[in-house]
Amino acid sequence: MRYFLSVDLGTISVKVTLFNVKGKIVSIQSGKSEYFIKGDRVEIDIRKYWKLCLSLIKRLIVENDVAKRSLKCLIFSGQSDTLVAVDRRGLPLIDGISWLDNRSKEEAKLIFENFGADYIHKKTGQFDCIPTWMATKIFWLRRNSYDLFKKVHKFLNVEDYFTYKLTGNYITDYTLPSDSLLMDVNKGKYWNEMLDFIGVDEKRLPAIVQPGKVLGKISEKIAEEIGLKSDVLVCQGGLDHAISMIGCGNIQEGMCSESTGGALGMCITWKDKPEVSSIRNLPIMKHVLDDMYYFFPWSPTAGLVIEWYANNFFPKIRKKHDFYEKLNEEMLKKTKPGSEGIVFLPFLLGAGSPGIKSSPKGLIYGLRLNHSKYLVLRSIYESIGFMIKRNLEFLEENNVKIREIVTIGGGAKSNVLNQIKADVTCKKILLPETTECVSLGNFILCAVSTNVFSNIREAIEKIVRYKKIFSPDVKTLEIYKKNFDLYKKLIELVKHLQ
Numbered sequence: 001m002r003y004f005l006s007v008d009l010g011t012i013s014v015k016v017t018l019f020n021v022k023g024k025i026v027s028i029q030s031g032k033s034e035y036f037i038k039g040d041r042v043e044i045d046i047r048k049y050w051k052l053c054l055s056l057i058k059r060l061i062v063e064n065d066v067a068k069r070s071l072k073c074l075i076f077s078g079q080s081d082t083l084v085a086v087d088r089r090g091l092p093l094i095d096g097i098s099w100l101d102n103r104s105k106e107e108a109k110l111i112f113e114n115f116g117a118d119y120i121h122k123k124t125g126q127f128d129c130i131p132t133w134m135a136t137k138i139f140w141l142r143r144n145s146y147d148l149f150k151k152v153h154k155f156l157n158v159e160d161y162f163t164y165k166l167t168g169n170y171i172t173d174y175t176l177p178s179d180s181l182l183m184d185v186n187k188g189k190y191w192n193e194m195l196d197f198i199g200v201d202e203k204r205l206p207a208i209v210q211p212g213k214v215l216g217k218i219s220e221k222i223a224e225e226i227g228l229k230s231d232v233l234v235c236q237g238g239l240d241h242a243i244s245m246i247g248c249g250n251i252q253e254g255m256c257s258e259s260t261g262g263a264l265g266m267c268i269t270w271k272d273k274p275e276v277s278s279i280r281n282l283p284i285m286k287h288v289l290d291d292m293y294y295f296f297p298w299s300p301t302a303g304l305v306i307e308w309y310a311n312n313f314f315p316k317i318r319k320k321h322d323f324y325e326k327l328n329e330e331m332l333k334k335t336k337p338g339s340e341g342i343v344f345l346p347f348l349l350g351a352g353s354p355g356i357k358s359s360p361k362g363l364i365y366g367l368r369l370n371h372s373k374y375l376v377l378r379s380i381y382e383s384i385g386f387m388i389k390r391n392l393e394f395l396e397e398n399n400v401k402i403r404e405i406v407t408i409g410g411g412a413k414s415n416v417l418n419q420i421k422a423d424v425t426c427k428k429i430l431l432p433e434t435t436e437c438v439s440l441g442n443f444i445l446c447a448v449s450t451n452v453f454s455n456i457r458e459a460i461e462k463i464v465r466y467k468k469i470f471s472p473d474v475k476t477l478e479i480y481k482k483n484f485d486l487y488k489k490l491i492e493l494v495k496h497l498q
């Protein structure tokens with residue numbers, strides 16, 4: 001039997017997943033990545049990250065007795081905007097500068113002042129300029145470490161660097177640089193005006209191809225190191241959010257997938273390019289499907305707020321394996337929808353979309369002496385639903401009709417949270433058979449590229465399944481409407497208290 005290997009290069013961990021030709025998960029290996037944090041600087045030892053990745057791949061192959069000739073294809077996808085700067089030999093000159101790094105605030109300001117919000121959005125789909133984006137990091141190197149800047153042969157994302165290590169080619173795809181400010185998202189090509197402004201030639205960036213493109217065969221050196229033959233194909237992956245949309249079947253206009261991990265990310269498939277879109281307060285990114293785009297509402301905190309709650313209210317027992325299951329059981333017994341008027345603003349690291357450029361603080365409103373910690377938990381769950389609803393409401397006010405929501409990520413494992421999301425948003429919540437949607441999306445790209453399926457749509461029809469649907473409870477409609485209206489008023493209040 002033929003096998004396919006997906007590597008998900010996440011911020012917190014690397015996840016390596018082995019699929020059989022039918023799209024079933026055979027085995028998963030994962031390991032945690034390490035960052036160096038000092039002030040605004042967040043860096044990763046890219047050499048150690050690469051070694052971690054190789055060791056996980058090798059362990060998975062050995063433990064599952066994968067015959068050398070049976071692995072058909074390998075693919076990387078994951079985080080964007082973590083800068084890897086390499087010399088002419090392909091060696092990293094510095095540690096990787098993480099997308100979490102904020103050292104380039106001044107450079108972000110200069111870019112924003114030069115191009116303006118409307119023009120940046122028209123070209124890149126981003127409505128603001130923040131230090132996260134790759135262009136600001138490259139500009140920082142040029143302004144603050146020019147001797148090093150001159151030595152850089154290629155400025156890469158992590159996936160680009162790992163693909164180079166496997167194939168010897170400097171390649172990226174059009175989903176990874178979608179939020180970098182380096183690419184004209186409308187054309188899927190580099191934005192020359194931005195390159196000129198930050199002082200980098202296009203030759204120093206990886207070539208842009210379509211996700212799923214076969215890039216060649218794995219190098220003999222790496223194949224020998226991890227126990228494979230050198231006839232294994234390497235396919236181009238992409239940005240984890242975009243790839244997860246393929247893995248959960250989000251390819252129809254108006255379909256939404258949301259991931260409640262530490263942060264909240266939402267992907268809504270749409271047809272309009274940024275240059276013709278009238279919606280300015282949400283990022284618009286390049287979809288894996290060549291003729292489609294997607295809105296990307298987000299918030300820096302979602303699951304992190306639940307973790308904050310557990311650390312502070314249940315510090316001694318929160319690490320027990322069944323902690324959240326029992327906690328949710330108690331919450332359901334002791335609380336009702338609406339949390340007795342408690343409304344939580346979950347902005348413990350500031351707020352995200354739609355269009356909030358300030359950093360409002362978190363808030364618990366309506367707390368009384370007779371209220372319990374379980375009511376606070378329910379109000380946190382409801383606040384995650386409110387964040388989703390606020391973005392959906394904004395889109396629907398701008399004539400983007402949302403059909404349904406697919407839930408993925410760690411939060412999708414909680415039926416309690418899924419039902420609250422359905423009740424708050426008044427939308428059906430679909431739970432896929434597998435929530436490993438980045439990995440499944442990687443498999444689909446590989447399978448299409450190697451002619452297992454004729455195209456992505458066919459693959460999704462045959463592989464992606466939903467095991468449960470959470471429908472809104474009409475009895476909660478009025479109470480959640482009341483609390484959601486209050487939630488929006490509190491956001492405006494807190495913004496003016498900064």
